[in-house]
Amino acid sequence: MTTSVETPSGFPLDIPLERELETMGIRFRRILELPLDKVRIENEAQVRTLEHQAPTSRVARYATQMKAGATFPPIVVSEDLSDVTVFNLVDGNTRLKAARDREVQRDTFAAYVLQGATFAQCQEIGVYMNQRNGKDLDRTEALSWINQALEAQMPLSRIARISGFSFNTVKTLNGKREFAARAKKLSLPERAVTLLPASTQALLADKVQHDAVFTAAAELAADSGMSKSEIQPMVERIAKTGSDQEALRLINDERTARLAQIKEYAQQADGDAREIRPPYYVQMRKHLQWLLGRGPYDLFDPSLASRQESETMLRDTLARLTEAVAVYEERQREQSQAA
Numbered sequence: 001m002t003t004s005v006e007t008p009s010g011f012p013l014d015i016p017l018e019r020e021l022e023t024m025g026i027r028f029r030r031i032l033e034l035p036l037d038k039v040r041i042e043n044e045a046q047v048r049t050l051e052h053q054a055p056t057s058r059v060a061r062y063a064t065q066m067k068a069g070a071t072f073p074p075i076v077v078s079e080d081l082s083d084v085t086v087f088n089l090v091d092g093n094t095r096l097k098a099a100r101d102r103e104v105q106r107d108t109f110a111a112y113v114l115q116g117a118t119f120a121q122c123q124e125i126g127v128y129m130n131q132r133n134g135k136d137l138d139r140t141e142a143l144s145w146i147n148q149a150l151e152a153q154m155p156l157s158r159i160a161r162i163s164g165f166s167f168n169t170v171k172t173l174n175g176k177r178e179f180a181a182r183a184k185k186l187s188l189p190e191r192a193v194t195l196l197p198a199s200t201q202a203l204l205a206d207k208v209q210h211d212a213v214f215t216a217a218a219e220l221a222a223d224s225g226m227s228k229s230e231i232q233p234m235v236e237r238i239a240k241t242g243s244d245q246e247a248l249r250l251i252n253d254e255r256t257a258r259l260a261q262i263k264e265y266a267q268q269a270d271g272d273a274r275e276i277r278p279p280y281y282v283q284m285r286k287h288l289q290w291l292l293g294r295g296p297y298d299l300f301d302p303s304l305a306s307r308q309e310s311e312t313m314l315r316d317t318l319a320r321l322t323e324a325v326a327v328y329e330e331r332q333r334e335q336s337q338a339a
Contacts, residue, residue, distance in 0.1 A: 008032035012110055014073055020128060027115040030074070033108035034087065036099060039077055041089045055094070062098035066106065074110040076125060078117045087113060090122045091129040120152060124162060131164040143173070150174050175202020179218075186215050192222040199228045207235045210244050216251045224258045225265040230282055 007013065011032050021028050066072070075092030089096065092109075099106040114122065127145045142163050149159045156174060160167040179201035183193050193201075200221055208214040217238065221231050234254055241247040255262070261279055291299075301310035 006030065012071055012073055014112070016132065017076070017112065017125075017129070020125070021112075021114070024121060024124070026117050026121060026125075029113040029115065031111050031113055034075075034077065034111035034113070035108055036096065036106065038086055039075070039089055039096060039111075040080070040086050041093070041096070058094050059097045059101070062094055063101040063104050066098055066101075066104045072110075074112050076112045076114065076129065078114040078122050081116075087111075088122070090114065090117075091126050120148070124149070128162045131162065146170065146173055147177065150177055172198050172202045175205045178202075179205040182211070182214060183218070186211055188215060188218055189222065192218045195222050195225070197228065200226070200231055203228055203231065203235060208238060210247070212244055213238060213247045213251070216248055220251055220255050220258075223255075223265065224262045226258075227282075229285075 007030055009032075011030050013030075018028070062072070072095050075095055076090040077087035077092075078090055080086050080088055092111075095109065098104060099109055114125070117125075123145060127142070131142075142165065146159055146163050146165065149162075150170075150173065156170050157167060159165075160170045163170070165173075176198040179196075180193055182188075182205060196204075196218070204214060204218055204221070208217050217231070217234070220226070234250070237250055238247045241250060258279075299314065301307045
């Protein structure tokens, strides 16, 4: 879409903003001298909370620059659909307050006037302008808008670009929202929502589609304090099962294997996962992943003072790993015989 708009002489164009407006399909006008007494600030329409609007130190700096004749970007306002004599501020709180400073007392300001823009579109432009101009929203403010955008099913890539959050963060937030919705529908215990990390919730919501399996997996994760790295292999195995019954047996077997961990986790105050030490096999995976990412010469100790001790540790580690492999082989034989 290309918007044909008259450009008043001397109007400070904001090309990135205009492209964004055109992408959104929002019509606009450019006004070089918009009367400031016609501009209204509705706090519920602002993306910043009241205490973060127009910081005093920044207003003072802008006022000083205005008195010196500095040119500022246009403010952004929207036409009020119920009153053609006023305009609602979308972006420019600090510029507006500085312009009204008693030592500046400007009556007009250059402005982009949005035509027919919805409340949600105005908020989206407000977030875009704040994040783009380096005056990042408070995290709570940004998350509030992101959740609204997710509810409106805005594409995740667009939410990430507008908010300045990474795509993966937005995807995790969306997964957490979907998890909460499914948990409510399935009447999951509250601990499944309050105790599980957002990344774990997002993983379950994204990868476990069937309700019965989702419920069992979520309850196991909540009961045992499983981290995302712990639950990832189980979710991958669930995806390879051929039926809900097979998937539920897999989860039940996992629960049985984690009885000690579940018991220890239940004894923690408020189920605080930070107070429970991950099982040794979980810690093992982390350390072995690090070790396997190194070459043999990376593990060579060049120090004459500690080389012998390092070699002894490596040999002892090799012996212990050989013993551990034997345990795996023994358990595999037991399972084969039981089958």
